[in-house]
Amino acid sequence: MGRRAIVIVLDSVGIGALPDAREYGDEGSDTLGNIARVQEGLTLPNLEKLGLGNIKPLQGVKPALEPAGNYGKMAEASAGKDTTTGHWEMAGVILKQAFPTFPQGFPAEFISEFEQKIGRRVIGNEVASGTEIIQRLGPEHMKTGKPIVYTSADSVFQIAAHEHVIPLPELMRICTIAREMLAGELKVGRVIARPFVGEPGNFTRTANRHDFAVSPPHPTLLDYVQRKGLAVQAVGKIRDIFNGQGVTEHKPSKSNAEGVDKTLEFMMEHQDGLIMTNLVDFDMLYGHRNNAEGYAEALKEFDRRLPEILHNLEDDDLLIITADHGCDPTTSSTDHSREYVPLLVYGKKLRRGVDLGIRNTFSDVGATVAEYLETEAFPWGKSFFRSISR
Structure with missing residues (x-):
């Protein structure tokens, strides 16, 4: 043995x-x-x-x-x-320099280019709790189809979307594009897909989360x-x-x-x-x-x-x-x-x-x-x- x-x-x-x-x-x-x-x-x-x-x-x-x-x-x-x-x-x-964080949200130029590449406008682009932001912006997302982008004190670019508005394969495609774009000074530790379901006032995140890390x-x-x-x-x-x-x-x-x-x-x-x-x-x-x-x-x-x-x-x-x-x-x-x-x-x-x-x-x-x-x-x-x- x-x-x-x-x-x-x-x-x-x-x-x-x-x-x-x-x-x-x-x-x-x-x-x-x-x-x-x-x-x-x-x-x-x-x-x-x-x-x-x-x-x-x-x-x-x-x-x-x-x-x-x-x-x-x-x-x-x-x-x-x-x-x-x-x-x-x-x-x-052992990392001598921490992954970058974005307490003011991601640069406007990056967001604009990201929107062009995914073919959708986004909402959010702020530091937020994931559970809070989907309750707050979820209704607008459902009406417009705009994915919710947010970050935290950690080095993450998170994309939340209702599974019935943006199906999982499409959300994963969007996250893949984000991962490819977030390089150099924007190279965050993880891009995270954050799918959710439910109705306004009662949204819940699903277990279909997926992390896109760097090697x-x-x-x-x-x-x-x-x-x-x-x-x-x-x-x-x-x-x-x-x-x-x-x-x-x-x-x-x-x-x-x-x-x-x-x-x-x-x-x-x-x-x-x-x-x-x-x-x-x-x-x-x-x-x-x-x-x-x-x-x-x-x-x-x-x-x-x-x-x-x-x-x-x-x-x-x-x-x-x-x-x-x-x-x-x-x-x-x-x-x-x-x-x-x-x-x-x-x-x-x-x-x-x-x-x-x-x-x-x-x-x-x-x-x-x-x-x-x-x-x-x-x-x-x-x-x-x-x-x-x-």
Whole structure:
């Protein structure tokens, strides 16, 4: 039997502001800590056993006297605080310059050229919450057929359209054009299709979202694993984040629950290599909507599913649970927050209770997986594999 690493990214589950959070307007952000505080405690017994409460004090989550896993937290070395940056850094890409953001909307010249190329006028072109802007501009969109363009504090160009007004294939064509045009100084991390349905006053976004990312600037962990002839199995939006680079198999998911289901399906295939999963509900449904109660329930639901993942681990498997940034639902902001991310590491044959400390970069995840899977030398990050090996 060979080796397999399973990396599960709890999208936006940060664990306290980074020292430079003030530069991003995120001073005081603490996704896990503040949710636990406002909810008067979290009940996460399985994550607690692995050592979540040993990383830092969390109301309701006790430090384990004998953690079943190894624990620590990681700082982001890259500039920025978005999904693409966080995932890329785990895989060995450290960005010195953050992807561009557009707090005043996109340049008028760009919008004009974009309208000409797609054959439609657009509305919006502002920083907005996705759920709010479709309620506000959805009626006009339905009357005129004009897609809704908006962005956020993150590096995104989002296009919302009612599925009965602009069918999905047409929306994807429009997004493809945007992705091709957004280059150079306008090279955002992601173009996102945001389809919705419903009637004025009751619009809801559908699960047919699709992200159009840019390709990593150099080979990543996924490429290194693939080059060794091993499987790289992606769950959720992982394939989109890496623009397919290095991915050998992909299972889409429309919720955290389905993401866990798809991860278990890959685990039961018993292929050597890497399984990488993104669980997006924390961020998409609760963090960006400042819904601390919903966020807490999503954490509890993942905690309830965790025993299934642990039960299906093979003897030589390496499990890493972490996050890509924060999105504190208790602050006035609805955007991502510049935070440390938790690091929980478990394997049946690994040591237990090792304090992995504060890692200087998310790339330590990639370095560890690369060493564990014995790929070619991985030049980014510092592996902690020897610290947890028996």
